[in-house]
Amino acid sequence: MRCKSRWLWILSWLQSLVVFPLYVWTISPQLQRGRSIAITRGASKPSMRSPLKTSGKSSNTPRGCCVAVVGAGVAGLVCARRLRQAGIQVEVFEASDAVGGRVRTDTVELPGNAKEEGTFLLDRGFQILIEAYPQVKRQLDLKRLGLRSFAPGAFLAFGKGELRMVSDPIRSPKYILRTITSGIASIKDLLILLLLRFKQVFFEGPYTALEECQGTPPPNTESFMLGKLGLSTVLVDRFLRPFFEAIYVTPLAQQSSACFRFVLRMLAEGRTSLPERGMQAVADQLAEDLLVRLCSPIVEVRPTGVRIDAEWKDFDAVVLAVDLPAARAFLPELDQTDEGTRSSTWYFALPSPPPVSEPLIVLNSTLQTGPDEADLPRLVNVAFPSLVQPSYAPKGWDLAAVTVRGPEKLGFGESWVRHELGCLFGIGSLDAWRLLRVYHLDFHQPAQWPRTLQPRVPVASGIYVCGDHCAEPTLDSAMRSGQRAAEAVLEAIFVADLRRV
Numbered sequence: 001m002r003c004k005s006r007w008l009w010i011l012s013w014l015q016s017l018v019v020f021p022l023y024v025w026t027i028s029p030q031l032q033r034g035r036s037i038a039i040t041r042g043a044s045k046p047s048m049r050s051p052l053k054t055s056g057k058s059s060n061t062p063r064g065c066c067v068a069v070v071g072a073g074v075a076g077l078v079c080a081r082r083l084r085q086a087g088i089q090v091e092v093f094e095a096s097d098a099v100g101g102r103v104r105t106d107t108v109e110l111p112g113n114a115k116e117e118g119t120f121l122l123d124r125g126f127q128i129l130i131e132a133y134p135q136v137k138r139q140l141d142l143k144r145l146g147l148r149s150f151a152p153g154a155f156l157a158f159g160k161g162e163l164r165m166v167s168d169p170i171r172s173p174k175y176i177l178r179t180i181t182s183g184i185a186s187i188k189d190l191l192i193l194l195l196l197r198f199k200q201v202f203f204e205g206p207y208t209a210l211e212e213c214q215g216t217p218p219p220n221t222e223s224f225m226l227g228k229l230g231l232s233t234v235l236v237d238r239f240l241r242p243f244f245e246a247i248y249v250t251p252l253a254q255q256s257s258a259c260f261r262f263v264l265r266m267l268a269e270g271r272t273s274l275p276e277r278g279m280q281a282v283a284d285q286l287a288e289d290l291l292v293r294l295c296s297p298i299v300e301v302r303p304t305g306v307r308i309d310a311e312w313k314d315f316d317a318v319v320l321a322v323d324l325p326a327a328r329a330f331l332p333e334l335d336q337t338d339e340g341t342r343s344s345t346w347y348f349a350l351p352s353p354p355p356v357s358e359p360l361i362v363l364n365s366t367l368q369t370g371p372d373e374a375d376l377p378r379l380v381n382v383a384f385p386s387l388v389q390p391s392y393a394p395k396g397w398d399l400a401a402v403t404v405r406g407p408e409k410l411g412f413g414e415s416w417v418r419h420e421l422g423c424l425f426g427i428g429s430l431d432a433w434r435l436l437r438v439y440h441l442d443f444h445q446p447a448q449w450p451r452t453l454q455p456r457v458p459v460a461s462g463i464y465v466c467g468d469h470c471a472e473p474t475l476d477s478a479m480r481s482g483q484r485a486a487e488a489v490l491e492a493i494f495v496a497d498l499r500r501v
C-alpha cells in the first residue's frame with residue numbers, strides 16, 4: 001500500500017513536470033470520492049433534548065414533518081434543500097428582500113446616466129467563488145453560473161505605481177519568468193511550497209487540515225508560515241500576508257493555519273471565478289424550488305415554532321441559519337465572546353481600460369509597520385471584476401472593487417481611498433473614477449483565531465444552529481454546516497419516528 005502510493009507520487013510528480021493537464025487529471029478524480037460519507041458521519045449524535053414533538057400535527061411518517069429554517073443565507077438554503085430532498089416540508093423565513101445573506105449582488109447604474117447605458121453588478125462586499133470547494137461542486141451546477149476566472153496569482157503593489165506579478169508556476173506557466181524574476185520567492189520558498197502542495201494533494205483529503213485541529217487550536221497562520229514551514233520573510237510579507245489578508249480581511253496573526261492550509265489546497269486545485277450574474281446567482285440557484293418567505297423577519301424562535309410579528313407558527317423543528325450577531329440575539333447562550341472582522345468595499349466606475357490588463361487581483365504589498373497598525377484603516381486589495389466577467393460593467397466602462405480593512409468609525413473617507421489608489425497605481429488624478437457605492441460590512445466574517453475550529457451543530461435550547469460561525473469562515477463551511485444541521489434534524493426525526501412505532 002505504502003509502496004503503491006509512493007510510486008503514484010513519483011509518477012505523478014514526473015508527470016507534473018512534463019505535462020500539466022496530466023497533473024490535473026491525476027489529482028482530481030479520486031480525491032473527491034468518500035467526501036459525502038465523511039460529511040454524513042460528521043453529523044451530530046441524536047440530541048438528548050430532541051426538539052421534535054412526537055405528537056401533534058405531524059403525521060405518522062417523517063414525510064409529514066414540517067421544519068422552519070430561519071435565514072436564507074447559503075447555510076440555510078443548503079439545509080433546506082437537504083431536508084426537502086428527504087421529503088420533509090420546509091419553510092424558509094428571510095428578513096430581507098432577497099435570498100443570499102452575505103452573498104448578494106446589486107444592480108446599479110452610473111449616477112446621472114440613463115439606464116439604457118447599462119448597469120454595473122456590485123457584490124455586497126468583493127467576493128469570489130472558489131470552484132474547488134467540495135460543497136460548491138456538490139451543491140451547485142457550475143455550468144449554469146456562466147463562470148469566468150481570475151488568473152492564478154496576483155499583482156503585488158509596492159507603492160508609487162510599482163507592480164510586480166507572481167503567479168502559480170504550475171497552473172499558469174506562461175507567467176513563470178515574470179514570477180521568478182519578481183524577486184519575491186527564493187528557490188527554497190518554491191520548494192517548500194511545492195512539497196506542501198504535493199503532500200496535500202497525494203496524502204491528505206480535502207478536509208484533513210481542518211479535521212486535524214479539532215480539539216486543539218492550530219497555530220496562527222503567521223507563525224505557521226514563518227516557523228513551521230520556514231518560508232522567507234520576503235515571501236510572507238510581500239505576497240502571502242497581503243494575499244491571505246485580502247481573502248479574510250484579518251491580520252495574518254489572527255488567522256488560523258488550518259484555514260490557510262485548506263484554502264491553499266483549494267486554490268491550487270481549482271479556479272477562482274465570478275458568475276455572469278454576480279455572486280447572487282449562487283444563492284439564487286440554491287433557492288430554486290424552495291419555499292422562501294421574503295421580508296419575513298422572525299422575532300422569536302422556540303424548538304416548536306417561530307413568531308412573526310404577533311403570530312406563532314408551529315413546526316416540528318427549527319433551524320436558526322442567521323449570522324453570528326443575529327443568532328446571539330435569538331439565543332443568548334451562544335458564545336458571546338467571538339469577534340467578527342470588519343471591512344468595506346468601495347466600488348468605482350472607470351472608463352476602460354483599467355490600469356492593469358491581466359485578470360489578477362492587485363494586493364497592497366507595502367510593508368506594515370507593526371501590530372498597532374491593526375487599528376488603522378488599510379487598503380488591502382483592488383480588483384477589477386469586469387476584467388474577469390465583462391457583465392459586471394457596461395460597455396466602455398470598467399468596475400474597480402477596493403477593499404479596505406477596518407471599521408467605518410475610523411473615519412476614513414472617499415478622499416483617503418482615492419489618495420491610496422493614486423499611490424497604488426501611480427496615477428495622479430483619479431477624477432475619471434466615479435464612486436458608485438460603498439458597502440460597510442460590520443460583520444464580514446466570524447473571527448477564526450484563536451479558537452478551536454470544529455464542526456458544530458449546536459442544539460441550543462432545542463434549536464438547531466448553522467452558519468459559518470459553526471465552523472470556518474468560508475463559503476464551503478457555511479454550506480457544510482447547513483448540510484450537517486439538516487442531517488441532525490433528519491436523524492432526530494428518524495429517532496422520534498422509531499419511538500412512535
Ligand SMILES: *[C@@H]1O[C@H](CO)[C@@H](O)[C@H](O)[C@H]1NC(C)=O
Pocket residue numbers: 158159364365366367368369373378379420421423424
Ligand atoms: C498599503 O499598506 C500600507 C501599510 O498598511 C499603508 O501604509 C499604505 O498606505 C497602503 N497603501 C498603499 C497604496 O500602498
